[in-house]
Amino acid sequence: MIGTSLPVRRDSISETADPENSPAREKPRILGVGTAVMPTSYSQQELLETFRIEDPRVRSVFLNSAIERRSLQLPPELPDGTRRQETQGELLSKHRGNGLEMGARALQECLKGIGAxxxxxxxxxxxxxxxxxxxxxxxxxxxxxxxxTDTSRLDVVGMGCNAGLNGLNAVAGWSTAHPGELAVMVCSEACSAAYVFDGTMRTSVVNSLFGDGAAAVALTTGGDSTAQGPSLLKFSSHIIPEAAGAMRYDWDDDQGKFSFFLDRDVPYVVGANAETVIGRLLNGTGLGPRDIDHWVVHSGGKKVIDSVMVNLGLTRHDVRHTTDVLRDHGNLSSGSFLFSYERLMESGIVRPGEYGVLMTMGPGSTIETALLRY
Known part of the structure; x- marks a missing residue:
């Protein structure tokens, strides 16, 4: 057991709260994270060569993505060196097998890191x-x-890249109601199980972006006062209904499998709404964007990161952990922000009393945010 129970106030962390008047011990704290990727990794150039892609438009998408490598499990190789098309059943099997294996490793790494x-x-x-x-x-x-076997549990399925913060909100709520107990979230995304190869620009954009990875995060509220970790002060969401179809995972009749779609205007839609959700997150806290010391933004893609950065007035330095994860792993969907958070914490620059923002975005179209105090 992590720590012992302490009395806590039953105020919702999703409501407006003045961070200066909300004792950190009464808020859920992030104790640590753990990450895992598939053992096979490929550069963008290697992937172009493997799939024998000659179309200059597609090659440009891959080579100008700000991604250097991604961990993936490619389809089986045929005798002529090409890759076999996988059935939807094979892709679902890959999702189960790889997702479970990566998720288990990420959770074990997380628990090991916090001594649990x-x-x-x-x-x-x-x-x-x-x-x-x-x-x-x-x-x-x-x-x-x-x-x-009496572990309480929840599965969050199909919410896309923003879902890590949706899940974290649920975990934080449970943690608040069960002080002294250990709650964990595992984001496991076998993006190799969601690819369609048909030579179109629609699928090529997706195929240039996503990688396989899992991340786990552990929370507790109250209990052992010596436990270290930032407090989760508040969550805020913003959905853009008119852009509901801009990011979607739907059935492709021609290919006989599910296929992901990203509208080319997604980066600009997300960026244009970033200031709104940050304003909502900080409302009533006495903080402004300039008071935020650390930004952890979902590594959704180069254009998405640039659009958020411009609209919020952030610098390249502010989003360096996000761009580093994009460079090394691509877009890891729901767990991406935890990879960036892990790099931030490993940097050793965070100081007690500083504030941070977590931001994810995905289908809906949705932007999710959380406010931290270290």
Missing amino acids: DIDDVRYLTCVTSTGFLTPGFSALLIKELGLR
């Missing part, structure tokens, strides 16, 4: 968008790793 055991976990949320299965990853991880 499997038996300490009392609540588990699993997030994914790269396939559908029943039972979901939460039940499968409990069986695979031997978590307690």
Whole structure:
């Protein structure tokens, strides 16, 4: 067990709260994170050569993506060196197998980093968008790793790249109601299980961007006062209904499988609404954007990051952890922001009392945010 119970105020962390008047011990705290990727990694040039892509438009998309490498499990190789088209059933099997394996490693790394055991976990949320299965990853991880059979759990499926913060909001709510207990979230995205190869620009944009990865994060509220980690002060959401079709994962009749679509205007839609959601997040806190010391933004793609940066008045230095993750791993969907958060914490520059913002964006179109105090 992590710590002991302390009395807590039952105010919702999703409501406006003055961070100066909300004692950190009464808010959920992030204890640590763990990450995992597939063992096989490819440069963008290697992928172009592997799939024998000669179309200059497609090559330009890959080579100008600000991505150097991505961890992927490619389709089986045929005798002539080309790659076989996988069926939807094979892709779902890849989603289950790779997603479970990466998720288990990420969770184990997270627990190891905070000195906790499997038996300490009392609540588990699993997030994914790269396939559908029943039972979901939460039940499968409990069986695979031997978590307690009375572990409370939740599966968040199909919400896309923003879903990591949707899941974290749920975990934080459970943590607030169960002080002293350990709650964890696992985002596991086998993006290799969501690819369609048909030579169109629609699929080429997606195929140039996503990588396989999983991330886990552990939270607790109250309990051991010596435990370190930033407090989650507040969440805020913003949905853009008129852009509901701008990012979607739907059925492709011609290919006989699901296919992801990204509208070319997505970066500008997200950027144009970033200031609104940040204003809502900071409303009533006495803080402004310039008071935020650390920004952790979803590595959604070069244009998305640039658009958010311009609209919020951020510098390249502010989003360096985000761009570094994009460079090394591509877009890891729901767990991307935790990879960036891990790099921030490993940098050793964070000081007590500083503020941070987590931001994710995805289908809906939706922007999710959270306010931290370190």
